[in-house]
Amino acid sequence: MTSAAVEPTPTAAPAASVIASVRDLRVHFRTKAGIVHAVDGVNFDIRNGETLGLVGETGCGKSVTARSFLQLVPMPPGIPVSGSILFRPRNPCPDCLGEGCSACDRTGRVSSPCPACSGEGCQHCDQTGLETIDLLDLPDQQLRDIRGDRIAMIFQDPGKALNPALSVRDQLGEVFFTHRSAELLDAAGIDPDTQSVTGRMIRRKANMRSRGVENLALAIPPLRDRRVALASAADGMVAAALAETQIPNPMSVMDRFPHELSGGMKQRVMIAQALACNPDLLIADEPTTALDVTVQARIIELISQLQERYRTAVLYISHDLSLVKRVCDRTAVMYAGQIVEVGDSDQIFHDPEHPYTQGLIEAIPSTNRERGRLEAIEGTVPELIEPESACRFAGRCPHTAPVCTTHDPVLEPIGEDRLVACFIHNPPATVPTEQLPRPDGRLL
Amino acid sequence: MDVTERLPIPPAPPSESALRVRARRAGELTANVLSNPTTLTGLIIILLMISMALLAPWITVPNTPDPTQMPRDWGAIAVPPGSPGHPLGTTNTGGDVLYGVIWGARTSLRLSLIVVSITVTVGVAIGSLAGFLGGRIDEILMRIVDVFLSIPELIFALAIAAVLGPSFRNIILALAVVFWVKYARIMRAQVIHVKQNEYVDAARVIGDAPLRIFGKDILPNSITPVIVQATLDMGNIVLVGATLSFIGLAEAGLAEWGVLVSEGQAGISAGRWWASTFPGMMVFLWALAFNLLGDGLRDVLDPRTETSR
Amino acid sequence: MTTAVEADTRTLIAVRGLKKHFPIKEGALQRVTGHVQAVDEVSFDIEKGQTLGLVGESGCGKTTLGRLVAGLSEPTAGGVYFDLGPQEKIELDRLMASDAERAEFDDEHRVDLLKGDAWRRFRRNTQMVFQDSFASLNPRQLVKDIVGRPLRVHREASGTALVERVVELLEQVGLGRQHLYRYPHQFSGGQRQRISIARALALDPGLVVLDEPSSALDVSVQAQILNLLHDLQADRGLTYLFITHDLSVVRHMADQIVVMYLGRVSERAPTDDLFAAPRHPYTEALLRASPDLDADGDEDGFQGLEGSVPDPARPPQGCRFHTRCVYATRVCGWEIDDVVLRLEETPGLFDRLEDVERRSPFDAELRFESEQAARTLVSTFQNEAPEPMRDALEDMTVEGRTVAIRFNPVPEVELTSRGTDHEAACVLEDFGSN
Structure with a gap:
């Protein structure tokens, strides 16, 4: 890898407004045929409150990238090679206590200073001075605290992502018991600091750490009443979360099981579960692919409404470019394990700079395309087994030049807030001109 | 997460032919089977057992007139292993344990092969009929299967063999009556599952006849679990067969592991362990080996996992 | 030949x-x-x-x-x-x-x-x-x-x-x-x-x-x-x-498009006509929900449909789309099932429904646990049900714990011509956006 320079990606936005940065992420897979470089040097930032689209075709590594955020890639066969995912959790704003004020940009949440350098900027916090966690290098316990609380995920198939044996009530209740036990105790009118035996028992219940005998004790009065109070507090929170997703009559939905709900309804339950703890970052992996268009449109409206309200950053993974254009503020295009272009969605779709992005957009049947004349990208995605140091699109690119088969382009800025990995835009200085791709009129 | 989905096709050699491709596929399959140490162990044991069974008339002196009967050496009753002329010792009645072990393999091979071929044929036929035709026929056939399944294998076989009278042939008959049911069930479930595949519809759209659709599309894609089960049963049948002959449902004096174990059991308390132990171990090894192979085949025979290069 | x-x-x-x-x-x-x-x-x-x-x-x-x-x-x-x-x-x-x-x-x-x-x-x-x-x-x-x-x-x-x-x-x-x-x-x-x-x-x-x-x-x-x-x-x-x-x-x-909804054809038209001027509200809803790469910034146009597809074993009366249609009128086929559906979405009321005795899809008696629940149904219906649904009502009377409801019976909506080779199954010649 000649191009594997591990340097921070140049970003136009100040680091303070970045909720998470992926740096040189490499995830490989061991297969019979060899090591597949599924994700190979991915860099991007997700800014506060934005929706970042991650688009690409099957096998380009977008799902693996997304799953890496929560260490959900199975290892083995996956091999974590390198990289970090820096996440800057946000805490309730001290000025307004989460109400939303000018200091926190009405989000009610601010980042905390880095505990290592107290805001000076150090290696640990990537020179930002803000509390930074490397998600790839996190012990299990801390990871569990973050999962579902600070970072939540919605999956493509809500039918598989929901546990078929749990009712909606239990499914969602679990999230609150895991991450919001203090609030639950408070809502149930139980003193969270009580040191009595029964108090500890009920507290353990609220943390879902009760054991067999305790559960028995909790089933008889007087503890039973407190347990019931706890359960009804959880019910209240579950109902509120469901109501957020505009599910009609949440109280009756709560008692149902996933198989009794329609696809759209299940996805709403998933969203309610994901947003229950008001996460800083929501990862949506093809959330509407399994749904009909009319339902898809409703779900997307819902996600953007909720996102607007809570100012949650969203990483939106999809293969559907029209949808990403509609939904996302910025878009990152992935090809064969690498990001080839990042920028503002409008710019990317109106004026794509990377030949692959151009090809993708031309391939979509839309109003302005003549019948039978879609510009299909010729060829197939290259084999990702031990790839050579070359542009991975070189085999299919209409502008391929000698340099493209010997060097691997890296993402470099062109213009404001736009990154492209292509030698047309960023010719390496050391390579003779005749080996460079000929700048086509449309491209420059 | 499907990283293997997009692997391109390697360029084909120019002189390709269907025969070669199929031969190569068979080769890859074999290599896959052999690459798993436990499957390989099973296969080696089986090969040893089978060669022992086939070569029995040459590695021992066949008893006359009927070599399947134990030879009796009345001059060496219950001698321990290592005695001259009787490397594994003899039984209470002077039967040579080594002879019993070797000819027992022959008996077991005959038993399992006959029973498996009968049961697989009958089971596959009935299961296919039920699954392919469906409706009333399916309903009737499956209720018959249910009746058979409601009685435990061993007890059912025992009852049949007992009614028919003690003979090895009746054991074969009894096991055949009992074991086909499983195949019928497996085959029916497979056929119903495979029938829903779109390639079956595709064959119908072409205009192919139902029987050929069954032969080309349904049977080859349904048979794998049957093969796996048949392999496992090659072991199980010997186990059940030995049990039946142990309790006296085979002819006395037959060179068969179960009979031998039963002959030797009386001596165990007197410290004469060998007459039961060696044939018992053979039963154990036989069943184990086929189970190891069966498990290995299950992993390898799925067309989606095989050669997913 | x-x-x-x-x-x-x-x-x-x-x-x-x-x-x-x-x-x-x-x-x-x-x-x-x-x-x-x-x-x-x-x-x-x-x-x-x-x-x-x-x-x-x-x-x-x-x-x-x-x-x-x-x-x-x-x-x-x-x-x-x-x-x-x-x-x-x-x-x-x-x-x-x-x-x-x-x-x-x-x-x-x-x-x-x-x-x-x-x-x-x-x-x-x-x-x-x-x-x-x-x-x-x-x-x-x-x-x-x-x-x-x-x-x-x-x-x-x-x-x-x-x-x-x-x-x-x-x-x-x-x-x-x-x-x-x-x-x-x-x-x-x-x-x-x-x-x-x-x-x-x-x-x-x-x-x-x-x-x-x-x-x-x-x-x-x-x-x-x-x-x-x-x-x-x-x-x-x-x-x-x-x-x-x-x-x-x-x-x-x-060249030609047939749009289906719940087993029936809702609209059939030449492609260009269908996209330029859909004549069935369902077609319009589909168009609005489908993101098009060439559509520019028209954020208001993008919207989905309320509710879910009804059970195809009991398709709605009249027009099958009336349960989700934003242009529904009183003659679109309002029926007892629509009332039951609304009950399900009203907290607390559905649990107190004991029995539904249907005389026809449009005519039934709903029996509740209590007189009060029956009255709640009537008042919620009168306050919250969509206007066309209320207009379609012929009779709604409370008698003790039972509510008798009768809607105007409506036949299935047939495909009717909307121009050359263009048919739609909608009671409205024109609706909202056209």
Whole structure:
């Protein structure tokens, strides 16, 4: 890898407004045929409150990238090679206590200073001075605290992502018991600091750490009443979360099981579960692919409404470019394990700079395309087994030049807030001109 | 997460032919089977057992007139292993344990092969009929299967063999009556599952006849679990067969592991362990080996996992 | 067979009054407790050389309809008729009034009743490409055998001649000789779909039923397949029945579009007319919900539909779309089920409903646990039910714990003409956006 320079990606936005940065992420897979470089040097930032689209075709590594955020890639066969995912959790704003004020940009949440350098900027916090966690290098316990609380995920198939044996009530209740036990105790009118035996028992219940005998004790009065109070507090929170997703009559939905709900309804339950703890970052992996268009449109409206309200950053993974254009503020295009272009969605779709992005957009049947004349990208995605140091699109690119088969382009800025990995835009200085791709009129 | 989905096709050699491709596929399959140490162990044991069974008339002196009967050496009753002329010792009645072990393999091979071929044929036929035709026929056939399944294998076989009278042939008959049911069930479930595949519809759209659709599309894609089960049963049948002959449902004096174990059991308390132990171990090894192979085949025979290069 | 002049005026496929109902069986005795109306009263023609797009969401019956046209399944009523001359078509439309009189005609032309040579002619003429390219290719057969199979079945070629024909077909779909001796799992999704297409073309058919042929593929591969289908159509004068849920694809491919909702045709029109001026609210809703890459910034236009698709075993009365339609009027088929649905969505009320005694879909008595619940229903209904639903009400009286409800009975909404070749099944000539 000649191009594997591990340097921070140049970003136009100040680091303070970045909720998470992926740096040189490499995830490989061991297969019979060899090591597949599924994700190979991915860099991007997700800014506060934005929706970042991650688009690409099957096998380009977008799902693996997304799953890496929560260490959900199975290892083995996956091999974590390198990289970090820096996440800057946000805490309730001290000025307004989460109400939303000018200091926190009405989000009610601010980042905390880095505990290592107290805001000076150090290696640990990537020179930002803000509390930074490397998600790839996190012990299990801390990871569990973050999962579902600070970072939540919605999956493509809500039918598989929901546990078929749990009712909606239990499914969602679990999230609150895991991450919001203090609030639950408070809502149930139980003193969270009580040191009595029964108090500890009920507290353990609220943390879902009760054991067999305790559960028995909790089933008889007087503890039973407190347990019931706890359960009804959880019910209240579950109902509120469901109501957020505009599910009609949440109280009756709560008692149902996933198989009794329609696809759209299940996805709403998933969203309610994901947003229950008001996460800083929501990862949506093809959330509407399994749904009909009319339902898809409703779900997307819902996600953007909720996102607007809570100012949650969203990483939106999809293969559907029209949808990403509609939904996302910025878009990152992935090809064969690498990001080839990042920028503002409008710019990317109106004026794509990377030949692959151009090809993708031309391939979509839309109003302005003549019948039978879609510009299909010729060829197939290259084999990702031990790839050579070359542009991975070189085999299919209409502008391929000698340099493209010997060097691997890296993402470099062109213009404001736009990154492209292509030698047309960023010719390496050391390579003779005749080996460079000929700048086509449309491209420059 | 499907990283293997997009692997391109390697360029084909120019002189390709269907025969070669199929031969190569068979080769890859074999290599896959052999690459798993436990499957390989099973296969080696089986090969040893089978060669022992086939070569029995040459590695021992066949008893006359009927070599399947134990030879009796009345001059060496219950001698321990290592005695001259009787490397594994003899039984209470002077039967040579080594002879019993070797000819027992022959008996077991005959038993399992006959029973498996009968049961697989009958089971596959009935299961296919039920699954392919469906409706009333399916309903009737499956209720018959249910009746058979409601009685435990061993007890059912025992009852049949007992009614028919003690003979090895009746054991074969009894096991055949009992074991086909499983195949019928497996085959029916497979056929119903495979029938829903779109390639079956595709064959119908072409205009192919139902029987050929069954032969080309349904049977080859349904048979794998049957093969796996048949392999496992090659072991199980010997186990059940030995049990039946142990309790006296085979002819006395037959060179068969179960009979031998039963002959030797009386001596165990007197410290004469060998007459039961060696044939018992053979039963154990036989069943184990086929189970190891069966498990290995299950992993390898799925067309989606095989050669997913 | 037929002269060229006559061939042009023949109708390749005429679908008339087509119904396919699947029985729902329950319990140990498998008693039939109802019917899923997968396809209900569908009629349209497929003309030679054109592409008819069949659009709708999951469960609307488009795949069932495709299978019926391809002769893979037998209709419950009505039929699919193959290759009719102009006179025969007139005859058929005249005979549609009576099943008994049509019996003879059916025997000669209805695809599921064809026998012998007529059946073989239909079979050769109508082929199908399925959505799941993995499931539609036998994993244990080589490409040569898969693509060559139709030729062998119809005894067109064998031996070397067969191999050469297969190579020719493979080359037409962008594959080649080097792919002959490979198994399907060795190909990518797009290539497998090409193999499927090659197989469908082997018998030189007139009509190819394409059931979501590109839905499982990535955009760049989808574009390759759509281009291929388009080129093949131009070269061979193929007729397509193109089934899809993707509006941008169907817009790109089809000359005529049939929109289905819950087993029925809600609108049928030439592609351009349909996209320019949809005349059924469901079509409009579909268009609004589909993101188009070329649409600019028109954020308000993008919106989905409320509610979910009703149970196809109990489709709504009147217009099947009225439960979700934003333009619904009092004559759209409001019924007891709509009241029950609203009850389900009202917290606390549904649990107190004890029994519903129906006299007809429009007329029933609802018995509650208490008098108070019954009164709550009436007041919620009067305050919260949509206005057209309240207008459709003929009677709503409380008597103790029971509420008697009666709506104005309304017949099913039929397709009516909206201009040249344009039909819609809506009681409104014009609605909101038009």
